[in-house]
Amino acid sequence: MHARDDAANTKRPGTDDPGPMGEGHVASGAPVVLRTRVFDADDLRRALTRIAHEIVERNHGAANVVLVGLYTRGVALSRRLAVAIESFEGVAVPVGALDVSFYRDDIGLRPVVPLGPTEVPDVSGKVVVLVDDVLFTGRTARAALDALLELGRPRAVQLAVLVDRGHRELPLRADFVGKNLPTRAVEDVRVRLREVDVGNDGVELWGPPEGAS
Amino acid sequence: MKHLLAVDDLAELDTSGPVATSLRTGIESMLDLTASFVEVTQRDIPKVPALRGKTVVSLFYEDSTRTRLSFEAAAKRLGADTMTFSVATSSVNKGESLLDTVQTIEAMGVHAIVVRHSAAGAPHRVASWTSASVVNAGDGRHEHPTQALLDAFTLRRHRGPSLDGCRVAIVGDIANSRVARSNVVALRALGCDLTLVGPPTLMPSRIDGWPVAVSYDLDDVLADVDVVYLLRIQLERIDANGADVRFPTLREYSARWGLTAPRAARLKPDTLVMHPGPMNRGVEIAAEVADSVRSLVTEQVANGVAVRMAVLWSLVGSGGPVV
Numbered sequence: 175m176h177a178r179d180d181a182a183n184t185k186r187p188g189t190d191d192p193g194p195m196g197e198g199h200v201a202s203g204a205p206v207v208l209r210t211r212v213f214d215a216d217d218l219r220r221a222l223t224r225i226a227h228e229i230v231e232r233n234h235g236a237a238n239v240v241l242v243g244l245y246t247r248g249v250a251l252s253r254r255l256a257v258a259i260e261s262f263e264g265v266a267v268p269v270g271a272l273d274v275s276f277y278r279d280d281i282g283l284r285p286v287v288p289l290g291p292t293e294v295p296d297v298s299g300k301v302v303v304l305v306d307d308v309l310f311t312g313r314t315a316r317a318a319l320d321a322l323l324e325l326g327r328p329r330a331v332q333l334a335v336l337v338d339r340g341h342r343e344l345p346l347r348a349d350f351v352g353k354n355l356p357t358r359a360v361e362d363v364r365v366r367l368r369e370v371d372v373g374n375d376g377v378e379l380w381g382p383p384e385g386a387s
Numbered sequence: 388m389k390h391l392l393a394v395d396d397l398a399e400l401d402t403s404g405p406v407a408t409s410l411r412t413g414i415e416s417m418l419d420l421t422a423s424f425v426e427v428t429q430r431d432i433p434k435v436p437a438l439r440g441k442t443v444v445s446l447f448y449e450d451s452t453r454t455r456l457s458f459e460a461a462a463k464r465l466g467a468d469t470m471t472f473s474v475a476t477s478s479v480n481k482g483e484s485l486l487d488t489v490q491t492i493e494a495m496g497v498h499a500i501v502v503r504h505s506a507a508g509a510p511h512r513v514a515s516w517t518s519a520s521v522v523n524a525g526d527g528r529h530e531h532p533t534q535a536l537l538d539a540f541t542l543r544r545h546r547g548p549s550l551d552g553c554r555v556a557i558v559g560d561i562a563n564s565r566v567a568r569s570n571v572v573a574l575r576a577l578g579c580d581l582t583l584v585g586p587p588t589l590m591p592s593r594i595d596g597w598p599v600a601v602s603y604d605l606d607d608v609l610a611d612v613d614v615v616y617l618l619r620i621q622l623e624r625i626d627a628n629g630a631d632v633r634f635p636t637l638r639e640y641s642a643r644w645g646l647t648a649p650r651a652a653r654l655k656p657d658t659l660v661m662h663p664g665p666m667n668r669g670v671e672i673a674a675e676v677a678d679s680v681r682s683l684v685t686e687q688v689a690n691g692v693a694v695r696m697a698v699l700w701s702l703v704g705s706g707g708p709v710v
Contacts, residue, residue, distance in 0.1 A: 273423065276435035276465075286705045288423035324432050 206362060206380045212337070212355060213377035221352035222251065225334055226258035228350050233301050236263050238329070240300045242270040244318055245289035248306040250369040251336060255305060270294035272304070274317035297326040303350075307365040309335040312344035337377055339363050355379065388413075390514045390521045391698055393530045394572040400701065410576040417697055418540050424696040428464065428689075437704050438467035441498040446472045446488070446513070447524070448479075448504040453664055453688055454524050454533075458501045461695035465704070470497070485509065489516045498703045502526070507565075520702035528563055534663055535569035537694040539577060541687050542614060545659060551578035556608050558584040558644060559618030559671050562591045566663045567618055571599060582608050585644055588633035605644050609653050616661045617646055617671045641670050651676045659683055 213221065230236050236259050243252030249271045256267045275288040304318050315333055322331065334350035339357040357363065361381035368375055388399045397413035427435055443462035447455055455471070462469045472492070474480075479488065485504075492500065499520045502510040507527035514521040525531040539550070546553050555574055561567045561583050575581055581599040583590065594601060602608050609615075620640060634640045641647070646660065651673070660672070660681045668674045677684060 275423075276427070276437035281437055281704050288420060291423060291426040293426075320436070324434075325430070 205383065207383050208378055209361065209381045210379040211376065212353060212363075212379055213375075215375040218336070218352075218375045218377065221336065222254055223258055225350045225352060226255050227262070229255070229303055229332075229334065230259060230263055232332070232349070236265040236267050238299075238301050240268045240270060240295055240297055240302050240328075242272050242294055242297070242302055242304050242318075242322065244304065244306040244314065245271060245273050246370055247365055247367050248272075248304075249290075250367045251307060251334075252303075252305040253369075255303075255334070268295040270297075272318060272321055274314060274321045277317035277320045279313060279317065292321070292325075294322070294325050297322065297328045299327070299329050301330045301332065302328040303332045303334050305334045307336045307367075308363050309333070309338045309346075309348050309351075310341055310363075312342045312346040315346050316344050336365060337363055353377070388701060390510075390523075391532055391702060392510050392514060392521065392523045394532045394535050394569050394576075396532070410572075411578075414536070414539065414573055414576055417536060417694075417701065418543055420701065421536070421540050421690070421693050421697040424693040424700070425690070427696070428693050434464050434466060436466040437700060438462070438465040438498075441465075441467040441703050442470065442496065443467045443499045443501065443699060443703070444470045444472060444492050444497045444519075445501040445524070446492065446503070448474050448485075448502075448509070449525065451503055451524070453691065454503065454531075455501075457688070457691040458522075458524060458533075458695050458699075460692045461699055462499075464692070465696055465699060467498075467699070467703075470495075485512065486516060489513050493517050493519065499699060522698060522702065525565055527565065528568070529565050530569045531565040531663075532569050532573075533691070533695055533698055534566050535573035536698070537687055537691045538570055538616070538661060538663070539573050540694055541661070541683050541690050542574075542659070543577075544686075544690075545683070546613065549578065550574070553579045553614065554582070554612045555579045555614040555616055556582045556584050556602075556605075556612045557616045557618065558605060558646070560589045560620055561585055561618070562589050563621050564618045570616065571597060575599075582612070584608055586634055586640075605646075605650065606653075609650060610655070612658060613655070614659045614661060615646055615654065619663065619665065620667055620670050622667070637667075637670050645669075645671050645673065646676050647673045648675050651679065651681070654681070661687060664688065 233239050241252040241256055243249035252269050256269045259265060259267050271290060271293050273289050273292045275286050278286055302322060332349040335348045336352040337355050338348055338351045339355050341359055361379055364378045364380055366373060366376045388396055390396060395410060397417055398410040400413035400416050427433055445455055445458055459469050497519050499522060500513060500517060501522045501524050502513050503524040504526050507529035509526050510521050510523040523530055523532055543550060557567050557570060571581055575598045582602055583599050584602045584605050587603055660676060662672055662684050666672055666677055668677060
């Protein structure tokens, strides 16, 4: 059976963990190799700095903005964005963390594990920027919208992602994108952040060896 | 983990990816999971759609207030539908057997059955008859695993995350207590040092092999313990006028094994007091001790809902076929 593993919290018992990654590993169990280094640490920093500027520009300042990161790596990214915005705008943006596990549409289809406590500041009347590492099928973002709207009524919700890898299954798009990365479905985008993972920041594209599929 | 019939089943907890490697890691995973649900219960809208479309039945052959309400609140806060079966208003009064009752419930399409029964082992029988997940909410003198989980969770919030070396005295009617049995297994697995305290007549007839110390004198152990866990004197199982009298009077019990105010004054300043409820105030616990800052009794009840959410989620929600 081939199932697409589209979220970091859908672990698959019995398979080897291929190491730090933003998305799940390829479901077929076939060996995967590093295809491309998409971002090194400097690229990642520049992309986040640009997204931070775009958020402030789009919202005419940061006074009304709340950043809400999705577990696990989205939380780390949202904190970095808040630091960046404070450094050039002088505004301390409230930051929250959201666990969407209980709102997923694949509960019961695969093991789903809660990733951490939801801690979101008051969002009523605010512009909430949801932050995640990789946008793929859009199902995590859909679950995040449901989870967020039960916590309050934001004036608007925007979506910021480090990598948009395509293959959307729902009518969603991101407002702020670090990198548009065309991928094949069997490939795997791995985001490494020093707050969560071992080693330096980076984004890598992994997939089956050339000629294997 | 398909069913939660006894604390030992948690050794097979598999919600966090790899199957738990030991009873300790299984219990700890469940307690970690509970923390996520505590946050949910504290929201303005304390409800998530995690078990939407699932049905949870509570099948209670024995009286209960907090356990039944707690399971129902847990199921509802997970978005599940609930059905309640209470013996008093059911066809059991027309002579329907447990098997027929379970098959009737099964035919309605349910995902989890929460069973309380006065006969030890009844939930195991139910589990063998149904494809739904079964949760033991107390069976006779055998086990009450969700009580042990909520006690461990509450204790961990005050003494944790590690309970290694935490000294717990479990006091009272050990022989009749399923709460004591489940807590001995769970707290020992988490590293607690346990002492059972009570009159010899309320100790199990065979206690060899239990990982505990035994004392017949509460005053001997008071000064050394971190937690005093008081059990309810089960008046419905020990009729003071009946044949099974194991101590002369409730007043004598209270005088020798009750946590009275003078005894509480001899505890260390940070010793905690726990009780599974319902309390017999003035018997095993004095009212002023039950209401003191040491007492975790209301916190135990509050955490019960989150623990049962975690259990129902583990059995019905997160599992799913592993492909």
